[in-house]
Amino acid sequence: MIMFNLWSVLQWYLRPFIKWFLRKTTKLCELQRICYGDKAGAERTCNVEKSLMLSRTRDVKEVVSFLDSVVYERRFVPRNFREFLDPSIAIILRVKKINPKLHSSFVGSFRRCLEQIWSYRCLMDQVEHLRQTHFDSNNNEHEEKLLKLWSVLVPHAPLEARVTKQWQYIGFQGDDPKTDFRGMGLLGLENLLYFSMEYPQVSSHVLSHSLHPKYGYTFAIVGINITSMAYYLLKDGSAKTYMFNSKQYLPNVNLFHKFYCYLFYEFDKMWIESKPANMMEFSDIFKKFENAVRIELADPASVFRINVEVDNV
Known part of the structure; x- marks a missing residue:
């Protein structure tokens, strides 16, 4: 030192x-x-x-x-x-x-x-604003986004009520998802919704893994953890490799969402490949994943793309 x-x-x-x-x-x-x-x-x-x-x-x-x-x-x-x-x-x-x-x-x-x-x-300023915006159940726009998330991920089963145990199917902890957005604010919801709407096949693929009887995990909660990871990679400058190597776009909120989608998909792959005994292994696998991403981002030549692989787990 x-x-x-x-x-x-x-x-x-x-x-x-x-x-x-x-x-x-x-x-x-x-x-x-x-x-x-x-x-x-x-x-x-x-x-x-x-x-x-x-x-x-x-x-x-x-x-x-x-x-x-x-x-x-x-x-x-x-x-x-x-x-x-x-x-x-x-x-x-x-x-x-x-x-x-x-x-x-x-x-x-x-x-x-x-x-x-x-x-x-x-972009850092915009993302920080979204993170600091608390989910407000009295805000119609917030509520519409939350309900849209359900309808996109689970189109075959309408919600029985706004507050219901059904939310746990897509990985929220309780009957009302709003409590799970406290840490990352509206940013967590925006990330999940973008992933579900822009990459419907990929998000459906990942959701199916989260429902696996042996290797399952809480889809939404893990997604919010991925939001936290993406936020700190953006904040400390690590995400510049991803943003600056994008030839089609300048850094903007949509590009941040795409970065999030890449991270979520890649974490899901690592989780399934790790064959965890239970959710108690989440912290170790998540830390291993973050370290791997940081190593990749440290190489200024790295380019990140979602490459969907259909598998049978």
């Missing part, structure tokens, strides 16, 4: 000299070297973000602060990108003495990185 701290301090003081030396020898600034040399996606975007965050240049720090304030005001949305990113990029080009005509490919790559970095920060 002491050696690590010493190295961090040394890097802090040596960084300006190293950057100056590389600028002189390569004729490129650090941001250019990253955008030209690193693979598009998590590798490039994370290194651009690190470079911006470590910059000691006043104008660069002001750009970072400005874009953070736009996120805080919830104005960082695609339709406003040009308004906020064009002047920000112009400042960086001026400060770094980059000719946009000679380095047009850099401008495009750098813009994409900025879109990803601050979309991720915007």
